[in-house]
Amino acid sequence: MKYVTEYHNSILLMERTFSRHYWKWLAQQSETSLRTKALARVRLIMYPLWLIHCRRAVLDNFLANYRVANALVLLSKHEIPEIQKLTDMDLARCKVINNPLSWEKIEGEQILDGKKKQVLIVSRLYNPEKRLDRAMKIWKILAKRGLTDWQLIIVGAGVHEAYLKTLSCEPGLKNVVFTGRQAPYPYYRDAALFMMTSAVEGWGLTLTESMQTGVVPIAFDSYPALHDIITDRYDGCIIPDDDLEAYANCMEELMCNPEERERIARNGLVSCRRFEINIIVEQWATLIESL
CATH class of the missing domain: 3.40.50.2000 (Glycogen Phosphorylase B;)
Known part of the structure; x- marks a missing residue:
């Protein structure tokens, strides 16, 4: 039995989405509850530690898929250098196949x-x-x-x-x-x-x-x-x-x-x-x- 897995997003998803800017923005929203604002401020203070934890968790998830696969498909060849910043593991089984167009027709x-x-x-x-x-x-x-x-x-x-x-x-x-x-x-x-x-x-x-x-x-x-x-x-x-x-x-x-x-x-x-x-x-x- 051969296994192919696909990492259908960017390795940077979590850290780019929940950046310092996000926690600052959340703490400033008028409709945000006091509890959520307090949590956002704590996250801002602890952000360097949270980022280390986040990167470790994302890498663990990626490697769990990689280790069981005969091939792991990425959407972009430009993801590989970003992954290699997190691990020195050989990534030879990573393959790249882009997403196809949404529609069959290309306009003239x-x-x-x-x-x-x-x-x-x-x-x-x-x-x-x-x-x-x-x-x-x-x-x-x-x-x-x-x-x-x-x-x-x-x-x-x-x-x-x-x-x-x-x-x-x-x-x-x-x-x-x-x-x-x-x-x-x-x-x-x-x-x-x-x-x-x-x-x-x-x-x-x-x-x-x-x-x-x-x-x-x-x-x-x-x-x-x-x-x-x-x-x-x-x-x-x-x-x-x-x-x-x-x-x-x-x-x-x-x-x-x-x-x-x-x-x-x-x-x-x-x-x-x-x-x-x-x-x-x-x-x-x-x-x-x-x-």
């Missing part, structure tokens, strides 16, 4: 003719991981620069929907629309730009969904697999993590330069073919047959 270049002045976010509204408060801050920077003829459309639902809607009503924020949970494909067809502000992702299917529908994806450099998906300024844009001004600068350039925006979008329509379902299935078949 004609889709670019119908693009509107819309920026899209498709996300679970869970702020510690998705950091959508950053998106609101970036949108406010753009509004201050006079870019008020664009619309930000947020497709998704989650526990922090009310919090994010409150942020969207702050002075200086305009043209922010929450659609709730919807089938996202029609929104991709209309949008010109896509925002990802996540602290971490395992893969990021919304980026490849953007590419196959002619939307230019923009993301913080916050997780390893991003570099499997996007080549900066070729088929998307990668922003230094948490640099809100740099993110806003990139968006402003693309909003004001339709030729550059369409060049990147066209490249994305071609680049995403790497992840077509038949290619990914063939990689899985090759792996299984090799065992």
Whole structure:
């Protein structure tokens, strides 16, 4: 009997989601209970020790899967250096197979003719991981620069929907629309730009969904697999993590330069073919047959 396991997320998930910023943010929320605020403050004080414990627990979970497997499949080759920071164990049985595209169809270049002045976010509204408060801050920077003829459309639902809607009503924020949970494909067809502000992702299917529908994806450099998906300024844009001004600068350039925006979008329509379902299935078949 041969065993194949898959580590279908990033080794950095826990530490990037529950970062110092998260515990500080939680302690400052007005709706947070006194008990939770106290716990958050303790976690802030004890954070270095918690981080050691967190990394050990995540590594133990990974190795438990690795030791029983003939092959352990990762989503990204860029995860391997991050794992090797935690262990000197030989990882020869780690294999890499990316996620396939969400939809079979890749749009043609004609889709670019119908693009509107819309920026899209498709996300679970869970702020510690998705950091959508950053998106609101970036949108406010753009509004201050006079870019008020664009619309930000947020497709998704989650526990922090009310919090994010409150942020969207702050002075200086305009043209922010929450659609709730919807089938996202029609929104991709209309949008010109896509925002990802996540602290971490395992893969990021919304980026490849953007590419196959002619939307230019923009993301913080916050997780390893991003570099499997996007080549900066070729088929998307990668922003230094948490640099809100740099993110806003990139968006402003693309909003004001339709030729550059369409060049990147066209490249994305071609680049995403790497992840077509038949290619990914063939990689899985090759792996299984090799065992």
